[in-house]
Amino acid sequence: MSVSTESRRGTGYVAALRQKLPSSVLDESWQTAEQATITVTREALPEAVETLYYGHNGWMSVVVGSDERLLNGHFAVYYVLSMEGSEKSYVVVRALVPPDTMEFPSVTPKVPAAVWGEREVRDMFGLRPVGLPDERRLVLPDDWPDDLYPLRKDAMDYRLRPEVTTETETYKFINAAKSETTVVPLGPLHITSDEPGHFRLFVDGEDIIDADYRLFYVHRGMEKLAETRMGYNDVTFLADRICGICGFTHSVAYASSVENALGINVPPRAATIRTILLEVERLHSHLLNLGLACHFVGFDTGFMHFFRVREKSMELAELLTGSRKTYALNLIGGVRRDILAEQNLRTRQLIGELRGEVTRLLDILLSTPNMRQRLEGIGRLEKQVARDYSPVGPTVRGSGHHRDVRIDHPYAGYGSIPVGQHVMDGCDVLSRTLIRSQEFFDSITIIEHCLDNAPPGPVLVEGFTYTPHRFALGYTEAPRGEDIHWSMLGDNQKLYRWRCRAASYNNWPSLRYMLRGNTVSDAPIIVASIDPCYSCTDRVTVVDVRKRDATVIPYKEMERYCRERTNSPLK
Amino acid sequence: MFKLLKEVFRTGNVTVRYPFAPLPASPNFRGKPQYDPERCIACAACTIACPANALSMETDTAAGKRTWQLCFGRCVFCGRCEEVCPTGAIALSPEYELAVMDRADLYQTAEFRLASCRVCDTPFVPKKEVDYVIALLVHAGLPEAEAERRRAVVETCPACKRKNDVPRVGSLGPLHQMGMIP
Numbered sequence: 001m002s003v004s005t006e007s008r009r010g011t012g013y014v015a016a017l018r019q020k021l022p023s024s025v026l027d028e029s030w031q032t033a034e035q036a037t038i039t040v041t042r043e044a045l046p047e048a049v050e051t052l053y054y055g056h057n058g059w060m061s062v063v064v065g066s067d068e069r070l071l072n073g074h075f076a077v078y079y080v081l082s083m084e085g086s087e088k089s090y091v092v093v094r095a096l097v098p099p100d101t102m103e104f105p106s107v108t109p110k111v112p113a114a115v116w117g118e119r120e121v122r123d124m125f126g127l128r129p130v131g132l133p134d135e136r137r138l139v140l141p142d143d144w145p146d147d148l149y150p151l152r153k154d155a156m157d158y159r160l161r162p163e164v165t166t167e168t169e170t171y172k173f174i175n176a177a178k179s180e181t182t183v184v185p186l187g188p189l190h191i192t193s194d195e196p197g198h199f200r201l202f203v204d205g206e207d208i209i210d211a212d213y214r215l216f217y218v219h220r221g222m223e224k225l226a227e228t229r230m231g232y233n234d235v236t237f238l239a240d241r242i243c244g245i246c247g248f249t250h251s252v253a254y255a256s257s258v259e260n261a262l263g264i265n266v267p268p269r270a271a272t273i274r275t276i277l278l279e280v281e282r283l284h285s286h287l288l289n290l291g292l293a294c295h296f297v298g299f300d301t302g303f304m305h306f307f308r309v310r311e312k313s314m315e316l317a318e319l320l321t322g323s324r325k326t327y328a329l330n331l332i333g334g335v336r337r338d339i340l341a342e343q344n345l346r347t348r349q350l351i352g353e354l355r356g357e358v359t360r361l362l363d364i365l366l367s368t369p370n371m372r373q374r375l376e377g378i379g380r381l382e383k384q385v386a387r388d389y390s391p392v393g394p395t396v397r398g399s400g401h402h403r404d405v406r407i408d409h410p411y412a413g414y415g416s417i418p419v420g421q422h423v424m425d426g427c428d429v430l431s432r433t434l435i436r437s438q439e440f441f442d443s444i445t446i447i448e449h450c451l452d453n454a455p456p457g458p459v460l461v462e463g464f465t466y467t468p469h470r471f472a473l474g475y476t477e478a479p480r481g482e483d484i485h486w487s488m489l490g491d492n493q494k495l496y497r498w499r500c501r502a503a504s505y506n507n508w509p510s511l512r513y514m515l516r517g518n519t520v521s522d523a524p525i526i527v528a529s530i531d532p533c534y535s536c537t538d539r540v541t542v543v544d545v546r547k548r549d550a551t552v553i554p555y556k557e558m559e560r561y562c563r564e565r566t567n568s569p570l571k
Numbered sequence: 572m573f574k575l576l577k578e579v580f581r582t583g584n585v586t587v588r589y590p591f592a593p594l595p596a597s598p599n600f601r602g603k604p605q606y607d608p609e610r611c612i613a614c615a616a617c618t619i620a621c622p623a624n625a626l627s628m629e630t631d632t633a634a635g636k637r638t639w640q641l642c643f644g645r646c647v648f649c650g651r652c653e654e655v656c657p658t659g660a661i662a663l664s665p666e667y668e669l670a671v672m673d674r675a676d677l678y679q680t681a682e683f684r685l686a687s688c689r690v691c692d693t694p695f696v697p698k699k700e701v702d703y704v705i706a707l708l709v710h711a712g713l714p715e716a717e718a719e720r721r722r723a724v725v726e727t728c729p730a731c732k733r734k735n736d737v738p739r740v741g742s743l744g745p746l747h748q749m750g751m752i753p
Contacts, residue, residue: 230622231622233622233651234622235622237622237623237647237649237651238622241647301575301579302575305578305582308582308585315597318596318597318600319597319599322597322599322600322601322650322663323600323601323648326647326648326649328601328647328648328649328650336650336654337599360574360578361578363574364574364575364578367574
């Protein structure tokens with residue numbers, strides 16, 4: 001797509017990159033006025049990413065692998081950087097990987113935030129990031145065949161699942177402790193949650209020395225599914241199901257990635273409706289997390305009340321979309337339902353009630369002495385660790401970084417809306433919780449603003465054609481932070497490549513540092529404070545480094561200990 | 572503590588009687604799809620739009636019938652079928668209680684008779700769809716006799732249409748063939 005040169009944002013970064021690595025920049029293309037893709041030589045990849053990341057205030061959004069052998073004979077890796085320096089834009093560093101060696105230099109030693117992305121590219125495409133410090137599998141199970149790479153175009157049918165070959169887990173958990181520690185395994189299965197995760201806490205007595213975790217036990221293969229079976233509009237409904245809490249924001253991110261690739265302008269009214277629904281989703285998500293915060297500190301009455309009030313936000317979603325959770329309102333080019341006068345009125349009434357109720361509940365919660373005592377100084381995410389690992393959402397804002405996609409890279413209707421930004425320097429669970437509570441009221445203000453100022457007009461554009469192999473990014477600020485989707489259109493009415501990255505994916509790698517130095521009884525609070533999408537930690541394996549024994553403690557017991565803090569299960 | 576107690580008493584009892592009392596959904600709620608086979612013309616638009624493959628259609632040429640099927644177990648209640656249906660034969664209702672004791676109860680099917688091709692006599696199109704097309708032509712202002720004459724074209728299968736077209740196109744000049752002159 002031709003983007004006029006004057007309107008471009010981020011030209012400074014491209015110029016800086018050309019100056020730093022004059023002979024390494026091979027190509028420059030602009031997908032939208034604030035999205036540039038720079039192709040660099042393979043050897044220069046780590047330095048190019050490092051230059052943008054540390055030299056120009058870039059943050060790692062996602063690493064995309066792509067099998068482009070059908071297009072140009074090579075594999076490609078895309079390092080998407082959200083540039084948050086003087087100009088706000090996205091710069092994507094792209095490098096081609098030859099299919100004969102399948103090797104490229106790893107960026108992780110220079111920019112730790114790339115670690116999960118590179119591990120995933122290794123799993124899914126068989127590309128080898130040379131120098132990657134952590135070469136364990138990330139996504140694929142232990143017993144997956146060595147030479148089968150699911151996302152390669154010639155790999156396998158999406159319905160195929162290789163037979164299980166081993167029942168034993170061969171995954172090595174990393175423990176950086178110098179002395180002996182006890183291992184506390186948490187998970188992987190938990191009845192209340194849709195997605196399992198397994199945690200291993202290495203403890204000395206009650207103190208967590210180190211932690212490691214493993215996720216992706218139920219990888220759903222959505223990217224493969226979308227690429228092989230679904231049409232462009234169908235994927236909006238699939239994206240709605242990426243997360244059971246913040247699905248709509250994924251759907252918007254996906255739809256806008258395709259719209260950006262094709263240069264489709266969504267009608268202003270549709271953009272406003274998307275904004276309203278995104279904030280409705282934030283309301284219920286933040287209330288859920290605040291409720292859980294109560295639960296984990298043993299204040300279950302507060303938990304019940306937050307969930308009672310949260311029901312109003314669910315009613316709001318049902319009223320506006322026809323469904324409590326999977327809104328299913330996006331199509332490429334706009335939305336499927338308008339907000340009518342009657343719904344407008346009821347929405348105002350409901351958010352008015354919500355504002356009053358939540359103000360009272362938060363007042364109760366914050367005046368509970370237990371709350372501050374349990375959350376303050378717990379689960380510290382130091383500012384520099386946050387800088388190195390690019391976490392997103394309230395997690396990074398709680399560590400003093402000003403990052404919010406709604407402000408940095410306005411999408412949907414956010415360009416014309418005053419969005420408050422809440423940043424705290426506490427770096428602890430308390431900061432993250434307080435930020436959520438403040439953002440809740442912002443969301444209400446945004447919804448009111450949108451209802452007052454919704455422009456008239458159509459809610460959907462149609463009649464455009466899909467141009468093969470165009471690609472672009474779509475991004476949203478989910479309740480948990482930045483969601484980012486990278487879509488490349490295909491020539492068969494299906495996506496050639498779709499990479500969707502949920503907010504928690506960026507928050508997980510830094511969790512290890514939050515857990516270190518805390519006590520076992522605080523582990524559930526810390527994990528809950530990033531509001532993870534995983535979702536749950538079922539049991540904990542506690543490994544005592546001194547006694548060299550491993551005990552498996554049911555998650556329920558861990559949770560009870562977290563709430564009551566008596567009768568330690570470790571004794 | 573006092574504030575909390577005040578809140579507890581202010582709230583009172585919030586538990587609803589469901590399932591012992593009905594719990595109505597919002598009027599626009601997207602629940603169980605209601606299907607009206609009388610209106611359906613088996614055009615298959617819904618089966619193409621359905622993102623979850625809950626809707627499917629199978630044509631059995633030997634038996635001369637086409638079977639439409641909806642699986643409630645696969646349905647994601649997006650309502651795309653409702654949007655694309657030309658005759659309003661399917662619409663989402665606010666009903667949300669879909670649990671069944673028998674798996675077979677999750678399926679709803681409808682069978683349609685096929686009309687045969689006038690040339691090769693192979694069944695290929697639902698009879699109702701042909702009738703619908705002719706009715707549309709009449710509705711659009713075509714005289715009834717002319718519309719009936721066109722039925723012969725509509726009731727010819729694509730393969731036979733191509734065969735019929737070859738000699739006709741062959742008799743035209745090169746500019747006609749290239750579409751340069753009508």
